[in-house]
Amino acid sequence: MIKSIKPLILLIALLMLAASTGCSTIHRSMQADELPVLSQDELIRPYIKLGRIQVTREVYGTDYAISADITAWGLSAVRQEAVKLGADAVMLPEVTGRTTTSGIFPLTEYRATGFAIKFK
Secondary structure (H helix, E strand, C coil), rough: CCHHHHHHHHHHHHHHHHHHCCCCCCCCCCCCCHHEEHHHHHCCEEEEEEEEEEEEEEEECCCCCCCCHHHHHHHHHHHHHHHHHHEEEEEEEEEEEEEECCEEEEEEEEEEEEEEEEEE
16 A cells, blocks of 8 residues: 555656746747847848947957957847847847047947837
């Protein structure tokens, strides 16, 4: 009798554990590096534009903190902002850089833009 009760208690405990967690393991927040970056040709599902994202970084002189790959920096910055808006993807990304001289010091402005979208 005791041997048949232990598996029953174990089964009930597992069912209660499964019921208490529900589907919470399925829904998780999107990380910035998981957010897809899509071109206009790749968009086949209906979507709504949440907004245009623009991230600007001005560098006076040299910037040792930024990696040499400006495109990777720009896409990462746009993705991070899109996650804050609750976007499903980023479309039409563009990363540019422009250097001017302010007195004797060079000034470089990096600009990353894109549209945050949510699928319907």
